[in-house]
Amino acid sequence: MSASNRRNQNQLDGQTILLIVALALVTVTLGTTWLAVTWGSHIDNVNPGMTRDPFNLFFGLLGGELVWPEAGTWILLATLAVLLVLGVLLAVGVTRARRRRSNVDGAATHMGKGRDLRALSTVGAKATAERLGVTDWLGVPIGITVAGRRKLYGSPEDMHVDIWGPRTGKSTSRAIPAILSAPGAVLNTSNKRDVLDATRDVRAANGGRVWAFDPQRIALEEPTWWWNPLSYVTDDVKAAKLAEHFATGSRAGDARADPYFDNAGQDLLAGFLLAAAVAGLPITKVFTWTTTPGDETPVDILREHGYDQMADAVDGQVNGESRRRDSVYGTAAQMASCLKVRAIGQWVTPLSGNTATDTRPQFDPHAFVRSTDTLYSLSKEGKGTAGPLVTALTAAVVEAAEELATTQPGGRLATPMLGVLDEAANVCRWHGLPDLYSHYGSRGIVLMTILQSWSQGVEVWGRDGMRKLWSASNIAVYGGGVKEPEFLGELSQMIGDYDKHTTSTSVGRGNRSTSHQVQRERTLDIADLGALPRGRAIVFASGAPATLIETVPWMKGPHAEAVRASIAAHDPANRAIPAGPVLNTSTRPEKAL
Structure with a gap:
């Protein structure tokens, strides 16, 4: 019912x-x-x-x-x-x-409340933070319980997965409040500018620097700084990881990987990335090599620097049978196709190809994780997407945080780092994320992966991978707006049933009798979850029953006025957009007015 x-x-x-x-x-x-x-x-x-x-x-x-x-x-x-x-x-x-109140609020009495949620309450969150040595952060705010009106928080070791349909309030009620609450470094991915505009000035006021990675000019940011993806490639293992980011990020959601050519193309790309890194060449050189089959320059570089096995693998493709070689090169070129876009190249290569003469700041992931800076990485799907670079930059930052955590007490960051991976299935297609999710929580790296539907996650990580990601999260939040009966049916089962008590009275032949019945009914069925009203969300937390909450948008938070000021200050209508090219590669870029 x-x-x-x-x-x-x-x-x-x-x-x-x-x-x-x-x-x-x-x-x-x-x-x-x-x-x-x-x-x-x-x-x-x-x-x-x-x-x-x-x-x-x-x-x-x-x-x-x-x-x-x-x-x-x-x-x-x-x-x-x-x-x-x-x-x-x-x-x-x-x-x-x-x-x-909404139509579903009556179900809150049959869901998690009171002692069930002690670990997520203000008292429980404070106790967990103190146990972990975190003194200035309760954790990521989640919302307020409908039954009992208690504030809930995800602790500094909890990992989050959110599924919210379009325009259901995931940015206003989850992404923005989480970023505003964080005490240390924050990274955010998105395909829109709303989170950037709302939080950048508030974060900057806390003493941190704002880094906005915007190769596709979603927020009209100029490349006043740059990041060298090849700085991540310190050995052949890192080269293989970076190649995987390019492969996953460049593949369409409904594309089916070829078991031979995709793997061969990815291995070839890894060899090219390693060769460019050890030779100190710009990453755009990698794309050039993918368009020149037979060029043995990468092989020579790898042998010169002692990577003989990698050199042999690349040499096998360079001097392989021409038709097969051309197909492998074509696959590698498609994976690295974002590097041919001039606007993207300005963000990942030095001006005029010379690091010594480029006076722009260079982003260093290892310095970033030790700061209170904020990194916003923006891209959108489709032709010319910078998604592979956004994924690579995100992975580089998270792995730098992991390396730092291993040197700190308890093997975890003293000041947790927060990563809000909004629109993860579109702009941050990190293939290995499900396998790493639970591990990062123990390192003080709090990640929040936000999707628009269950199917989005299945497209990126497959059915088993998405289930692994969902199960590895300590806090899973459904914010409504999804029209997938199979997924909603599973949520309904997880919420569970309740005992409905009914009483009936009958009168006959001068006698009156009363009977009591108990029957099991579903707390929230598929229709309820599909029509979940805005302002309500279901929280599935480890060790607690499913809980109905009232979401708290940033407009009701302590930073409301500062957020409004930040949005107004960065409104596109208040900025002068250059009519000509964004950047002349022979000169230093100027900040847009």
Whole structure:
């Protein structure tokens, strides 16, 4: 039975309402009369030895056995005035509560509440933070329970996965509040500028620097700094990882990988990346090599630097059978195709190809994780996407944080780092993320992966990979707006059933009998979850029942005014957009006005 039907079923009928109103009127009449006569008689010294029973007093007054004291009139008026004020306040409170309630709120009484959520409460979050040595952060804010009105937090070791449909409030209620709460370094991925505009000035006010990686000009940022992806490639293992990011990020969601050519192309790309890294060449050289089959330069570089096995692997493709070689090179070129886009290249290569003459700051992931800086990485899917570079930059930062954590007490970051991977399936297709998810929580690296649907995750990580990611998260949040019955059905099963108690009365042949029944009903069914109203979300936390929460958008948070100011300051309408090329590679770029 849906939540709306349960609500209608539980509504009182007209006779019951009339009975309740009649009882209330009788109670008020008897109570106020008793109070006025008792106190008034004491003040006026009348009605000696009168009864204390409200009924006898009331009927005695009507029968003339008692007299109405003069002071009783003022007492009665004052009492009625107080009751009127209390009634108005109660009506206002009930009206406000009803406005805040939704069709599904009744289900909260059958879900997680009270002691079930102690670990997520303010007290529990503080205790966990102190145990982990974190003194200035309770954790990522989640929301307020509908039953009990308790604030919930994800601790500094909890990992998050969120599934919110389009325009359901995931940025305003999850991404932005999380970023604003973080005490240390923060990285964020997105395909829109809203989170960047809302949080950049607030984060900068805390003393950290803002790095906005915007190769596709989503936020109209200029490349006033750059990052060298090849700085990540310190050996052949890192080269293989970087090649995997290019392979995953460049493949369309519905594309089927070729078991031979995709692997061969990825291995060839790894060899080219390693050769460019050890030779100190710009990463754009890698794409050039993918378009020149037969060029043995990468092989020579690898042998010169002692990577003989990698050199042999690349040489096998360079001097392989021409038709097969051309297909492998074509696959590698497609994986690295983002490097041919001039606007993207300005963010990942030095000006004029010379690091010594490029005065722009160079982003260093290892310095970043030791700071309170914020990195925003923006890209969008489709032709010319910078997704592979966003994924590579994200992985480089997270792995730098992991390396730092191994040197700190307990093997975890003293000040946790937060990663909000918004639109992860579109802009940060990190293939190995499900396998690493639970591990990063123990390192003080708190990640929040936000998707628009379960199917998005399946496209990137496969069915088993998505289930692994979901299971590895300590905090899983469903924010509504998804139209996938299979996924919603599983959520409904996880929320569970409740015992519905019903009573029926029958009368026959002068006898009256009452029977009580208990039946199991689904707390929230598929229809309820599919139509989950905005402002509500379901939280699945480790060791606790599913919980219905009220989401808290940044507009109701402590940084509301600062966020509004940041949004206004970076409104695109207030910026002058250059009419010509974004950047002349022979000169230093200027900041847009």
